[in-house]
Amino acid sequence: MKFIALISWTDQGVKAAKESPQRLDKARDMAHGLGIKIEQAFLTLGDMDMVCIVDAPSDEAYAKFQLKLAAGGSVRTRSIKAFAEADYRGIMAAL
Template sequence: MTTYIMLLNWTDAGVKTLRDSPARLDKVRTQLVEMGGEMKAFYLTMGEYDMVAVCEAPDDAVAARFAMQLGMGGNVRTRTLKAFPEGAYREIVATLA
């Protein structure tokens, strides 16, 4: 599985219904599992982003579909980063000329 870091911000609609946010988180965790992935970690953050999620998905298409579904809900905007684990990083660097 591939790891993705999702940076999330609440929209105005998401802030207005903030008390419902934990239930929405539970729902999207289940949706990702149904898509063949898993949310490995979730953090409320301070700074430029309101939340960070570490997710795994079988491929980029599933990760993209998951991010789009989140956006369609209207409560968050996402930025998704494909993450390479340390072993892959070392392999990539080792191939540099």
């Protein structure tokens, strides 16, 4: 299952922005422990500070990951569940 994580730094996260790469490494390790892979991470300009493409085995595993990530206090996330093109085409064909 693919998810797009829209990430905003909290005040705490902004104050320690220089440590963001290390926090990403820790998030990758935490994700790995839950069977999740952060496939891509982007620093972004605009409303969000970062965007990540994440692969998770289930909605439940992804929810657990996002809650653990938020508990660290440096980020807040919004998530979008994404369907691969083949799945999208199958959904549309079934209409």
